[in-house]
Amino acid sequence: MSTLEFALVAFVLATGLATAVLRDVLGSIIAFAAYSLGIAVVWVVLQAPDVGLTEAAVGAGVTTVLFLLTIAKTVRPSGERTLERLDLPALGVAVALVAVLATTLGALPPVGGAETPVATSEVTSYYLENAYHEAGVENVVTAVLAAYRGFDTLGEAVVVYAAGVGVLVVFQREVFA
Numbered sequence: 255m256s257t258l259e260f261a262l263v264a265f266v267l268a269t270g271l272a273t274a275v276l277r278d279v280l281g282s283i284i285a286f287a288a289y290s291l292g293i294a295v296v297w298v299v300l301q302a303p304d305v306g307l308t309e310a311a312v313g314a315g316v317t318t319v320l321f322l323l324t325i326a327k328t329v330r331p332s333g334e335r336t337l338e339r340l341d342l343p344a345l346g347v348a349v350a351l352v353a354v355l356a357t358t359l360g361a362l363p364p365v366g367g368a369e370t371p372v373a374t375s376e377v378t379s380y381y382l383e384n385a386y387h388e389a390g391v392e393n394v395v396t397a398v399l400a401a402y403r404g405f406d407t408l409g410e411a412v413v414v415y416a417a418g419v420g421v422l423v424v425f426q427r428e429v430f431a
Contacts, residue, residue: 262299266292275340283321290314300365304399308410316417323424 269289276282290313297306363370372378381398389397399407 259299262292262296266296279325280322283318283325286321287314287318290317304407304410308414311414312417316421319421320424 266289269285269292272285273282273289276285290309294306294310294314297303297309368374381402382394385394385397385401386392389401391397391400
């Protein structure tokens, strides 16, 4: 694991933990936005920029704005501060689950390795051999995204567009309310 990958994993884990344990709602929202941005960078490092862009737009962008608008409209009664304790059994279950999942990391192939099942699959070979002729484009990645995964790419674009329209509608209601 490179230094960048290790730093990204540490950042994502730290911001995820901060999101869960912070009792200040605004602080938790900011930590969640940082977590989502970290996950978007992870997707880019894993060579999935379309997924990273969607995560950044919807997770770090739109969701954060909607959370912030929600807490701006929510009023906490003055003088009432409750001290919440950390639920240790729930924390133990979460840590155990992460530990069990972490044991599988050694079985994963290296990212971009020539021996990975994706790189040696019949589907990958088919795309590399036929994408140029069937899609009529010069770049195989563009051919896969536009031709073979066209509906998936369209769905991602619709999600990002709908999220943006939703935020604009909320903003317009806020301005004219």
